[in-house]
Amino acid sequence: MKALIKFSKFTLLAFAFIFTSCSDDDDNGPDNPGPTANIVVTAQATTELSSLVSALQKADESADSDLIGALSGDGPFTVFAPTNAAFTDLLAQLDGYSSLDDFNTQELQNLLAVILKYHVISGDAAFSTDLSDGQTLNTLQEGATLQVSTQGGVFIIDATNVDAEVTTANVETTNGVVHIIDKVLLPQAILDELADIILVSITDLAIGNDNLENLVAALIAANEDLPTVLRGDGPFTVLAPTDEAFENFLGGDELGDIPVETLTNVLKNHVINGELFKADLEAEGSGYANTLAIGAGDQNISLFYEVDGDDVEFNGGPNVETADIKALNGVVHIVDEVIDLPNIVDHALANPELADLVTELTDGGNTTFTDLLSNEEEVYTVFAPVNAAFDAFTNPNSNPIGDVLSNHVVVGAAAFSSGLTNSYVNTFAEFDTDENLSLYINTDDDTVTLNGSSEVAIADIVATNGVIHAVDAVIDLPTVVTFATADPNFTTLVQALTTLTPGTDFVDILSAQDGNGDDPFTVFAPTNDAFTALATIPAEADLTPILQHHVIDGENIRSGDLTANGVTVTPATLEGDTFSITLPGTDSNIADITDGAGNTGIGIDAVDVQAINGVIHVVDTVLIPDTEN
Known part of the structure; x- marks a missing residue:
């Protein structure tokens, strides 16, 4: 069988080359006495038909075939000639055969001759005007017929489900006419022979x-x-x-x-x-x-x-x-x-690298997360820790694991990696049961980092109801310190709170949670640009009360707690002074601050960055306390 297949391929190529070389000039005027070459000579003179000529020659190596002699005879013949590209397409359909060199036995040569005869109508030179829709053509291959379709062009229908289109018609020769077509025609007998290796759609x-x-x-x-x-x-x-x-x-x-x-x-x-x-x-x-x-x-x-x-x-x-x-x-x-179609839960169950996540989500028969993330009426973004992330997680603050897991889920948005920017989003986790925690996304250096500690390892696992990003570390519940260290807009603030003020352990103070310190805190966090605007950053003795003037302890004051269209005087800061907030602000400010020293026009640029132990509002100027009290 394989030998037969190889030969058929070779023959097809030769046949295509011979026929496509014919001239398409059928205008026999005074200056054009008509064709001067037969079908074979015309094909041999045309470079684009060299493979067809080779295939024809290969077929005639069989003792049973003399196609070159026949097509050089008186005729008349009608020939449907496949192009070189048509033979290339046929080679692509035959599994295991890539060139004419694979067609080298008499059995294959005989098969090739059958295919080539299927392209020849003997006894008639049928020009395009002689072809009609639905017409049946008897080929040189005994018992094998072709059908003609003229719907939207001229098409020749063989035993396959793809018709050959006539791309160049009426190439006249001395012994007939050639129509160039865009595929090799195959009779049913050949399809049966090639069944084991011919590739179909x-x-x-x-x-x-x-x-x-x-x-x-x-x-x-x-x-x-x-x-x-x-x-x-x-x-x-x-x-x-x-x-x-x-x-x-x-x-x-x-x-x-x-x-x-x-x-x-x-x-x-x-x-x-x-x-x-x-x-x-x-x-x-x-x-x-x-x-x-x-x-x-x-x-x-x-x-x-x-x-x-x-x-x-x-x-x-x-x-x-x-x-x-x-x-x-x-x-x-x-x-x-x-x-x-998989939802988020289906994806989590399918990947063994998320097995620990599934175990934690369903611990003790808990269905909160499976019910939530199976909901097809909502969309979610889930940052899913891999098994190794759970192995490394020590839960240093002894936070309830359910709350920690909630901090990996964003409800109401499917955030794909291509749309992520340095920004804050809200998670399903809550502060005091009514305010959703924030999550800081950093996309610097082509890496997606969450709250400064967890990186996306596999992005964009798409489900019907959202998207999963597998992450390499569990994202613990954030404190206000977490956001200060994660957000590159606060690098100078972090320096001020640590190396520039070693006498006060601001990190320890602002990390307190669950009432174990002066939490919750409301922090008005100056950006790097705010510090740059200072003539100089003060020494520790002056810098410490300035930093304390940005923090209100025992309160989680969100933007919604401010007086609408009015002035809110804050509770005392850690430094002891109060300041006032005017809502709405001027220009592009969300709100304006008048600090303890009476400086005005200080803008609040972003609000309600919610941590588990307080809330941060971003300010564009360093607040100065009353230096006279």
């Missing part, structure tokens, strides 16, 4: 597999023309569920019971752009690929794969039963389950 492969009938039915029932999509160029990797897999998925229902939009997306969740053979998956071991299905934020849904010995699993469930079924436009793996 993924759709046609599924249609020809008796165990994929339910998949084909589902493809046809889908809203989009998925069969046509999977006949496209690709390449695709398709995970094809068996008939039994579909029956289990439907659970007694019919395909028509599934909303068309849902069915379409489920089917797309089995299609990956690009070719992934089993060896490719084995080389990676585990990882994520994106399917054509659409999830949160109109992003392509992620698919987790893992290889364990000979087993290949997807999303923690479906196994590959048969791998690496090569198609013309990709590769098919037959799987034993339908891969449903």
Whole structure:
């Protein structure tokens, strides 16, 4: 069989070269006496038909074939001549054959002759005006016919499901006429001979597999023309569920019971752009690929794969039963389950690197997080610590683990890596049960860092209801110190609170939580630019009360607690003075501050950065206390 296949390929190439070399000039006027060469000579004189000529010569090496002699005879003949590109396409469809050198036996030469004869109509020179829609043409290959279609052009229909288009018509020769076409024509007998190695599209492969009938039915029932999509160029990797897999998925229902939009997306969740053979998956071991299905934020849904010995699993469930079924436009793996659309919980369960996270989320039968993150009516961003992150986490502040886990969930937004910037977001964790904690995202140096301590290791695991970013460290509940050290806008403030004021342990004071110190704190944090605006940063004796003037202890004063359209006089600061806040502010300020020394026009630029032990508001000027009291 393989020998037959090889020869057929070689013949096709030769045939295409011969015919495409013909001249397309059919104007026999006074200055053009008409064609002077027969079909073979015309082909031999045309560079673009050299492979076709070679194939014709290869076919005639068989004792049973003399095509060159026949096509050099009186004729008349009508020849449909495939281009060089058409033969290249055919080679691509034949698994294991890459050049004419692979066609080297008499058996293959005979097969090649059959293919070439299928392109020849003997006894008639049929110009394009002689061809009609629906016309049947008897070929030189006995018993094999071609059909003509003139719908939208001139097409020649063979035994395959792809028609050949006439790209150049009426190339007249001394013994007939040639029409150049864009594919090699194949009769049914040749398709039968090539069945073991000819590559068809993924759709046609599924249609020809008796165990994929339910998949084909589902493809046809889908809203989009998925069969046509999977006949496209690709390449695709398709995970094809068996008939039994579909029956289990439907659970007694019919395909028509599934909303068309849902069915379409489920089917797309089995299609990956690009070719992934089993060896490719084995080389990676585990990882994520994106399917054509659409999830949160109109992003392509992620698919987790893992290889364990000979087993290949997807999303923690479906196994590959048969791998690496090569198609013309990709590769098919037959799987034993339908891969449903994954939500965030499904993704967490599928990846063994998130097993500790799942254990913590469900500890003691807790369903808070599984219920929350299975909700399809909301979207979430989850920063998911990997197993090693939990191994390293000591929970130094003895925070309830449920609260810590809540600090990894952002509700109401699917934040993809491409849209992340240096900014604050609110998590599901709360201060005093009514104010959501903040989370600082830093994207400097092409690394996403959270609260200065946890980095994103795997970004953009897309689910139906949000996105997961796997992180390398557990994100503990933040204090006001956490944000000061995490946000690069506060590097000078951190220096002032530490190395410039060693006599006061500001870090220890401002890290107190749960009533173990003077917490909660309301901190008005000057930016680096605010310190730069000072003529000089004062020495410790003067700097310490200045820093204390930015902190109110025992209060968590948020922007909503300020007097609307009025002036709020704050409680006393750690330094002892008060200051006033005018809402709204002037210019671009959210609010204006008059500090203890009476300086005005100090702007609050950002508000309500919420920590577990207080809140930070960002100011553009260093506050000065009353130096006379």
